[in-house]
Amino acid sequence: MGDKPTYFVFDDVLRDKSLRKYFDLCVKDVQEGIARLSRTRAKAGYPSWPCFRVEGKEFLVSAVLEYYLYDLHCNGFISESAEAFTEKMRAICGWQWDVDRVLRKWIERVVINPFFCDASDSEYEHKWVLNPEDPGYTLTDEQLKFACYIAVCFTKYGHSFDKSFTKEIFDLVTALGSKLPAKIKKNGSGSLPKEIAECKTEEFSCIANDAFATIKISVKNESEESYSKILDYLCNLLEFGFSHSYAIEFKGQNKIYLPIKKLPKKGVNQLFANAILYPKLHDKIERYARLAMKEFEWYLNLDGEYSAMPGSFAVFALGLYNEKYHKLVCDYLSLCDGEHQSIQGEFVLTYIEKFGFTEKGLELYKLCGSNIQELPKKLIARYNKFVAQR
Template sequence: MRELNYLVKIEGNEALLEKFVKAIDNNTVKIDKAYPNPYVLDSGEKFLLDKIIEYFFQTRSFSKELYISFFEKLRKLNGFDSYYYSLGKQTEKLVFDTFGRVKKGNSNISKTEENLPKTILTENEKELLSFLCYLAVSHIKYGPSYASVTANEYFDIVTELGSDEVEQLKKYGTGKLSKELTEYKDKDFVGKANDVFAKISLKLITETEESYAKALNFVNNLLKSDFPKSFEISFSSKTKELLPVKGLPKCGQNYFFAGAVKYPNLHNGILEYIALTKTKYEWYTNLEAENCAMPSTFAVFALGLQDEKYFDTLIDYYKKVDGEHQSIHEKFTPVFLEKFGITEKSIKVFINAVLSMQEHPHNKTFVSYFTNENSLKLLLDSKENFVSDYFTEEDLKEYSNSGENPQEMADYCWGSIMYTIFGQSEGFAKISKQLTDSEREIFEKLL
């Protein structure tokens, strides 16, 4: 067997593990950059983190304050995703061992035995369930959007075991954010936010630039704090407008940015919102399935239809979006072309839009934008300069590491672009016949 350069066995290494726990407490431990990223002492010894966590649970009597302090240090050191699985596994075992009426599921705790009378919780049991709430909240705040499934399972267990903490969290949030951040009310606007369930509620009493500015400022200040990066916006006002993009869901974020974007003085605030929410693998939690969207989406669409000075904002969005799981932005492309047509600048937006998905659908209206000499020349120029214009340094590095040829990848991508614009290749001959001689000559170079 291959000899590991790090330790994974607890038995016989207790003294060394104590040093790792103390090093984490004292913020002196380091992390090896090589997978699986063992933790490293100043003296050079290495240990896998999940075994350090297991040892911590074995040797420290449960104390909510002690446990939260330790795991918050781990989070600040290397992020929640570096240890959430190990922490979850150990916490579930502790809950299962403490509460006899909790069932053991396939891989984790599931629910309490039915028809068993609820007992009065001891102080230690209350603290343990409160720690389980802490773990659930951490999933919501620091995990991807689908981590809310795990969080809700934990919340259900806490409630079934007789704690009212989940109900308190629903009403008041964690309490870690100040009321100045989570609550606002005046004659123009009422805002309220819950950092546990990642909900932002906006109610405009007056329909003015000032009221929209207050709402936008309320949201941005929240997002600069320790508020979940996946969240939902609910919006209420006397009149509601939607973005002029057919097929977008009617939701709070659609109404809010459709109204706010009408005021040019608020555009910088919207750009700030986009910068705060342009995070891959984070989502609006009130949208699902084919409508799932990165939380910057509706703000980007709103600005993207205002002026070509926001083209870079669109391109940056397309490069960041998770095209494997999100497709809602395909609805924006036809509206963008209708507004701006094909120019030297807009074609870069269009091609980045196509590249932002596994396969951007063909739309028959696209053909008319590209069957003229100027657009065909711009398209040919894009093909000839594809690698330099559309592949980032990160793309080129990834292709190099995987042995892919950038030009071969460019050719593959070009096939997708041709399909999105002109449809199936079987129809290319028909399109070619409708072109002038000079247009046909360019068109054939595109094939």
């Protein structure tokens, strides 16, 4: 390593109180929306990190969030203030790394370490149980509320695997005697406006819970109007900022599925098998697919070999209906995570069985082959036969 870094971390202000005025200026800039993200000056032996600059001094972005939460604890913790500042920080630097790490550390320091011990022998899986020794104090309702806010954030902004941390936090808060997780599980976090979270008529019902990233849809009367409004609801929900990974739980009267043999017969399959029956809704189905398609995101209630990126069934429905959706299918096959998803191979097989190795079919075959662990053997055999006959 070279000389000491030029930037300041949170521990520095604990050692040197004179730094507080600079951290306070950083906090003020963030709250007023004038903070500007920079990078620490390059120095031998030290990487460059995101920072704020005040009077020529550099303060790591994560250190400013740590400082603000620490200062709140010293002066009376208010969840609404902590939430508002966290949201401003997320808007400036994103969720990953600088914000999510600080919030994980907050849960460990404030919720876990004083009150729980790990009864598991596993290095990777925890089994938190209450400490037999009383720490001598309890967490305030405001602190427990902020813990639940963090739990929802990990579902809303994190990766699909972060959902387990959401459950872990809720379990911890419940173990401490709070009823807030139970309320959130039933009604969501409260940050989704009711007109976005719910849409109910005599014909159908849609309810979303942002805390667990679930969307429950029930259709009582199969009609074009019902599915039109359901698709509008889904698009509005995603445009509002709902979790990129989520579960769709669907119940309808018409028990049909997309004609792809190895697709799971789940509700989301049934939903788009029904919606595709109405040609006037195809543009809305494509709109949903475009909004839903996000690399490394998933339908949370589909596991293992059935893992699927959100939007998959909408794309499959349109792709099999008409070749005019070729661009959408190409975009999908290029975007989906071929390391952890394989059902796109079954779609391409069904597509080739219907349309053949046309110019478009060959393009889909090659795109799929370049973004999947292993193509279906039947699809490979069909391609080899096609090449041999040319």
